[in-house]
Amino acid sequence: MTDPIRFNDGASYERYMGVWSQLAGAAFLDWLAPASGRRWLDVGCGNGAFTELLAWRCAPSALHGIDPSAAQLAFARTRATLRDAELCEGDAMTLPYPDDHVDAAVMPLVIFFVPEPALGVAEMVRVVRAGGLVAAYAWDMHGGGFPYHAVQREMRELGAVVPAPPRPEASRREVMEALWRDAGLIDVECHQLTVQRTFASFDEYWATIVGWDAVGRTIATMSPAASAQLQDRLRASLPADDHGRITYSARANAVQGRVPEPPAPR
Template sequence: MKSEFSQSATYQKDQLMSQGKIKFEDASGYDQMMGFWSQLVGDKFLKWLAPKKGQRWLDIGCGGGAFTEQLMLSCAPSYLAGVDPSEDQLAFAQQRSSLKTAEFRKADAMELPFGENEFDAATMALVLFFVPEPRRGVAEMLRVTRPGASISAYVWDIHNGGFPPEPIKAQLQKMGVELPLPPSSDISKMTKLRSLWTEFQLSDIETEVIKVSRRFDNFDDFWSITTNSASIKMGIVELTYQSFS
């Protein structure tokens, strides 16, 4: 039994932790965990942005469409597009009944499949720290938006305990398991984020700290939902592998 389980754990480890990258292959599980959190933040984020109705919007790194749906329902865009590198996530987004008129494309945030000046607003919801070169990502946002457009982003405060699965992450670290960080996790620091926008000499730069909380019915509810986090899954597989190797 030990050998069989160990082989299974090894296979899972190879699948989930290839090259130490965080993968988002379980769109439904990811939406159950992160989609809800994203919408909690997204509500406050959109109230803060206070965008005009009827604009052309681009949601970069749209994932399963949780925030894209908020854009559709709150902003009444004249056109709404979402891009993401994951086909599974895009397929999940396309299943949302409220997004039937939205256009989705598989694309990299650093190489957007649009021409210049096509959008009135572009945003990245919980995405910028996953972009290997944030500067290129912002440059692309500027390229595809018209002069005077709005570009925006929000991120978790990863280095200061602002990651929703932080309690599990902290416990795994105590057990010797280090979870992979997004490739550009430093951009989650407010000083780095503001510096990035300033580098492009943008006008009317504003930053805001947004705080949200979520209540779970009990520990089992918290565990079953939170362990859908891609990085937490990787950490649990690594811990299992260490235990049986």
């Protein structure tokens, strides 16, 4: 059994996942094509990587973010674009907002961390007004779409215990679609996002991996020989170009739906 993944360092998370989050988030917003002026809620906003995109691209009339990590929220508050956002500490399964509080709620790269994903979706439905948007995107963990899938694969091959989210199955497209339909949402649509990131060198890639606590701690428990072997295997599976750069893709599944309008009075 692996230790739970904890997000206690906004800066290291920014290097490890924040860049990927914004790449996927931009593609996600391209797909949603939301109208400006909405009241938004970012559930599991973390260090604000996606919340910042909402501020930049959606001209929100109000912007809320919630996350269980005080350290991640502290980093989010350093982003100038989020100075007017309301960021608070809390649980995705018990959102501290009244009914019909926002026009849109989104869960970016979070649903596989929610112990009861259906409850998290139900809470988003509750706080979004009738006709409003409920959406999410998540790395395709089972389909090999996670940005560091190669790292996880090679670590497992070497016998290391790889940190993993508690509910990876929630990232499956069919599971996400079922969660949205079961929550009573209408006009449910799914989409696959593919994004690409370039690292200047293998050294930058390696530093990014070991700089995040959840992975760095695991690699630190490996013998020097095993660590060196891991690097060799990663170099082979992620070949560099003529300039030493490493470029590869990651995939995420996305879903959106609308909160139904109440029936018209007879």
